[in-house]
Amino acid sequence: MRLLRLGATAALWLVAGSVLMLxxxxxRAVPPFARQTGLACEACHTLPPELTPxxxxxxxxxxxxTTRPPLVNDIDDYKKNTLWLTDLxxxxxLAQIGYDHYDRAPPDTGNPxxxxxxxxxxxxxxxxxxxxAGAVSDKVGAWLQxxxxxxxxxxxxxNIDIRYSDHTIDNKFVWGVTxxxxxxxxxxxxxxxxxxxxxxNTVTLYQVGVANAGTTGPIINTFGPGIVAGLxxxxxYDDSFYLEFSEYHSSFATGGTPVAESSNLAANGGVxxxxxxxxxxxxxxxxxxxxxxxxxxxxYVNWIPSNSYISAQQILAANAAGNSYTPTQTFNPGAVNxxxxxxxxxxxQYNGQHNIFGFLGHVTHERQQNSDQLVAATFTSPQxxxxxxxxxxxxxxxxxxxxYFRNRRFGGLVSFTRTTxxxxxxxxxxxxxxxxxxxxxxxxxxxxxxxxxxxxxDAYQVLANNQNPFTLSNNTFPNSPGFPNVKxxxxxxxxxxxxxDY
Amino acid sequence: MNKPTTRALNVAALALAAxxxxxxxxxxxxxxxxxxxxxDARTLVSFACSKCHGASANGISISPLFPILAGQNQVYIATxxxxxxxxxxxxxxxxxxxWGISHALTDEQIDGxxxxxSSQPAVSGQPSRNPELAARxxxxxxxxxxxxxxxxxxxxxxxxxxxxxxxxxxxxxxPGYLKLQLHYYHDKLRENILMQRNVANITDDQIDAVVxxxxxxxxxxxxx
Numbered sequence: 001m002r003l004l005r006l007g008a009t010a011a012l013w014l015v016a017g018s019v020l021m022l023x024x025x026x027x028r029a030v031p032p033f034a035r036q037t038g039l040a041c042e043a044c045h046t047l048p049p050e051l052t053p054x055x056x057x058x059x060x061x062x063x064x065x066t067t068r069p070p071l072v073n074d075i076d077d078y079k080k081n082t083l084w085l086t087d088l089x090x091x092x093x094l095a096q097i098g099y100d101h102y103d104r105a106p107p108d109t110g111n112p113x114x115x116x117x118x119x120x121x122x123x124x125x126x127x128x129x130x131x132x133a134g135a136v137s138d139k140v141g142a143w144l145q146x147x148x149x150x151x152x153x154x155x156x157x158x159n160i161d162i163r164y165s166d167h168t169i170d171n172k173f174v175w176g177v178t179x180x181x182x183x184x185x186x187x188x189x190x191x192x193x194x195x196x197x198x199x200x201n202t203v204t205l206y207q208v209g210v211a212n213a214g215t216t217g218p219i220i221n222t223f224g225p226g227i228v229a230g231l232x233x234x235x236x237y238d239d240s241f242y243l244e245f246s247e248y249h250s251s252f253a254t255g256g257t258p259v260a261e262s263s264n265l266a267a268n269g270g271v272x273x274x275x276x277x278x279x280x281x282x283x284x285x286x287x288x289x290x291x292x293x294x295x296x297x298x299x300y301v302n303w304i305p306s307n308s309y310i311s312a313q314q315i316l317a318a319n320a321a322g323n324s325y326t327p328t329q330t331f332n333p334g335a336v337n338x339x340x341x342x343x344x345x346x347x348x349q350y351n352g353q354h355n356i357f358g359f360l361g362h363v364t365h366e367r368q369q370n371s372d373q374l375v376a377a378t379f380t381s382p383q384x385x386x387x388x389x390x391x392x393x394x395x396x397x398x399x400x401x402x403x404y405f406r407n408r409r410f411g412g413l414v415s416f417t418r419t420t421x422x423x424x425x426x427x428x429x430x431x432x433x434x435x436x437x438x439x440x441x442x443x444x445x446x447x448x449x450x451x452x453x454x455x456x457x458d459a460y461q462v463l464a465n466n467q468n469p470f471t472l473s474n475n476t477f478p479n480s481p482g483f484p485n486v487k488x489x490x491x492x493x494x495x496x497x498x499x500x501d502y
Numbered sequence: 503m504n505k506p507t508t509r510a511l512n513v514a515a516l517a518l519a520a521x522x523x524x525x526x527x528x529x530x531x532x533x534x535x536x537x538x539x540x541x542d543a544r545t546l547v548s549f550a551c552s553k554c555h556g557a558s559a560n561g562i563s564i565s566p567l568f569p570i571l572a573g574q575n576q577v578y579i580a581t582x583x584x585x586x587x588x589x590x591x592x593x594x595x596x597x598x599x600x601w602g603i604s605h606a607l608t609d610e611q612i613d614g615x616x617x618x619x620s621s622q623p624a625v626s627g628q629p630s631r632n633p634e635l636a637a638r639x640x641x642x643x644x645x646x647x648x649x650x651x652x653x654x655x656x657x658x659x660x661x662x663x664x665x666x667x668x669x670x671x672x673x674x675x676x677p678g679y680l681k682l683q684l685h686y687y688h689d690k691l692r693e694n695i696l697m698q699r700n701v702a703n704i705t706d707d708q709i710d711a712v713v714x715x716x717x718x719x720x721x722x723x724x725x726x
Contacts, residue, residue: 039599040599169548171558172558239558288678351565353567
C-alpha cells in the first residue's frame with residue numbers, strides 16, 4: 001500500500017510536471033542576478049546553488065557585475081557615481097516544496113503507537129523566500145533574504161551577505177569586505193558550510209526524523225541567521241588564492257543588547273560569548289573544463305550552553321544576592337565551552353559542454369573543551385547536575401558527494417556523511433555516542449534552470465539517540481513504550497521535491 | 503539531406519535583419535559598468551570580459567566553453583560583438599552568456615574592445631599528439647572533401663589559420679571550442695549561411711580531425 005501511495009503521488013507530480021512543461025515557454029527571465037547581468041543561470045551555476053568558476057568570481061566581486069541601464073544616475077564633479085539605481089530592483093521568489101515519506105511513521109506523542117501516526121507529509125512550502133540580490137552601487141552588492149520556514153511556521157530574516165569589493169585593473173588582486181549573518185554563507189565553494197551539496201531539504205529531514213533522531217555535527221554548521229552575525233575581509237589573489245578573516249558575535253533576532261539573555265539561551269541551545277574568529281584559505285586551479293579547489297578553515301568559539309544547569313546557577317546566584325529569581329533576568333554564570341573547529345574541504349568540477357561532474361566534500365574536526373562547571377568530575381553546585389561526562393570531547397565529520405548532470409537537465413547525486421566522536425553519555429544520552437551516518441541519493445529533472453524536480457532518498461544507518469541497527473537488541477526506544485525497536489533506518493525517507501526560483 | 507531550404511534561409515535572413523534594427527535601437531548610449539569612468543576598453547575587460555576570457559585581462563580563456571580572444575582579428579571581434587548585441591547570433595552559448603553581457607555596449611565600446619583583444623599576444627598551436635589524425639585533418643583543411651562536399655578551410659582562414667578581417671583566426675583556439683562551433687554550424691544552431699553550407703556534410707570524425715590539425719597551426723601571416 002505504502003508503495004502504491006508513493007507511486008500515485010509520484011505519478012501526480014509527473015503529470016503536474018508535464019502540464020507545466022507543455023504550458024510554459026522557455027524561461028527568459030530568471031532571478032535577479034540573471035536579470036542584472038543578462039547572463040543565464042548556467043553562467044554562475046552548474047545547478048543552483050552550486051557555483052561555477054564564473055559564479056565564484058561574480059560573488060567575490062561583490063555581486064556588482066551589471067548590464068542594466070540605470071534609471072537614476074547621479075555623478076559628482078569628479079565623475080564618480082554617487083547614485084546608480086537600476087530600473088529593476090533585484091527581487092526574487094524562491095520556493096521549495098516537498099513531499100516526504102518515512103519508512104516508519106513517527107510516533108504519535110499523544111497516544112500509544114500506532115494511534116494516529118502518519119508516514120507521509122507535505123512540506124508545503126518547505127521554504128518560501130523573498131530575496132533582494134544584486135548590486136547596490138558599483139562596488140557594493142547584497143543578498144538579503146526573508147524566509148517563511150514551513151517546518152517552524154514562522155517568517156524571519158534569513159541569509160544576509162552585504163559586501164564591498166574592488167580589484168586592480170589586471171584582476172591580480174580582488175579584495176572585499178563582507179557583513180553576513182551565517183558563518184560560511186560568504187564562501188564560494190560548495191564542499192562545506194551553508195551551501196554544501198546536497199542542498200535540498202536535508203536539514204529538515206534529520207530534524208524531524210522518527211523519535212527525534214539526531215545527527216550531531218560540528219558547531220560551525222549551526223551558526224546561522226538569528227544566532228550570529230559577523231564582519232570579514234577577504235583577498236582573492238592571482239585568480240587562485242583565497243584568504244579570509246572574519247569575526248562573529250551573537251546576534252539575536254529579538255534582542256538588541258549585547259548580553260546572553262536566558263530566553264535566547266533556551267531558544268538557540270546556547271549563545272556565542274564574546275567574539276568568534278574565523279579564518280579561511282583556499283586554492284583553486286582551473287584548467288580546460290576542470291576546476292579544482294582545496295581549502296582549509298578554522299573557527300574558535302566560546303559558547304555558553306543552554307541547560308537547566310544555567311537556571312540552577314541563576315537561582316543560586318539570585319538567592320545569594322538576596323533577589324528572587326526571574327527567568328528573564330540576565331545572568332552569565334561563566335560556564336563557557338570552547339570549541340575549535342578545523343575543516344579541510346575540496347571540490348572538483350568538470351563543467352563541460354554537455355556533462356557536469358562534481359566530486360566534493362569536507363572533513364571537520366572539532367575539539368570541544370567543556371567548562372569545569374558543567375563536567376561531572378569537577379561539578380560542585382548543590383543544584384542541577386553536570387551536563388558533560390568529559391572535560392574534552394572530540395567530533396569528526398566526513399562528507400563526500402559525487403554528482404552528475406547531463407545538459408543541465410537530468411542528473412543526480414550520491415552523498416555520504418559520517419560523524420564520529422568521543423563517547424559522552426551526559427552530553428549525547430543513550431549509549432553516549434554522537435555517531436551518525438547517512439546517505440542521500442537524488443535524481444533531478446530540470447526542465448528549466450529555475451525549476452527543478454527531484455526525487456531523493458535518505459538512508460540512515462546510525463543516528464545519535466536513535467541507535468545503530470547493529471546494537472538494536474539492547475536499545476528499544478525508552479520514551480515511547482508503545483514504539484519499541486526504533487532503529488536508525490526507520491528514518492529513511494523518500495522526498496519528492498520542487499524547487500523554483502523566479 | 504542537409505541542404506537548407508531557401509525558405510528557411512530567407513526566414514533567417516529576415517529575422518537577422520529584424521534583430522539588427524531592434525538591437526541597434528536599444529543599444530543607445532548606455533554605460534557599462536555603472537561607473538562612467540569605466541567606459542574605456544581596458545576597464546571594461548577588467549570588470550566584465552576577464553571573468554570568462556582570461557582573468558588577467560589577456561584574452562586567453564581557461565575553459566574551452568569560452569573562446570580565446572587574444573590576437574583575434576579586430577574586424578571579426580567587432581562584427582561578432584555587434585551580432586551578439588543584437589541577438590543576431592543565437593547559438594546556445596551566445597544566448598546564455600553574450601546576449602546579456604553585450605546588450606548595453608555602445609559601438610565605441612565595441613571598437614575599443616576589438617582593438618584591445620586583437621592587440622593582445624596571440625596563442626600559437628602545439629604539435630599534435632595524434633599525427634595520424636592531424637594528417638587527415640590537414641587534408642580536409644587544405645583540400646576539403648570531394649563527396650559529400652566539405653569546403654576546404656584554408657580558402658578563407660588561410661594556410662596557417664590566421665584568418666583575415668572578417669574571417670576569424672582559428673590557430674591557438676581551444677579545440678573544444680572549435681569543435682562545438684563546427685557542430686553548431688552543422689546543426690544550424692549558429693547563424694552564418696556560408697559556414698552552414700561549408701560544413702553541412704561534415705561528419706563527427708572529420709570535425710575531430712580538422713580541429714586536431716588546426717590546433718597545430720601557428721596563425722602566422724601567409725608568406726605568399
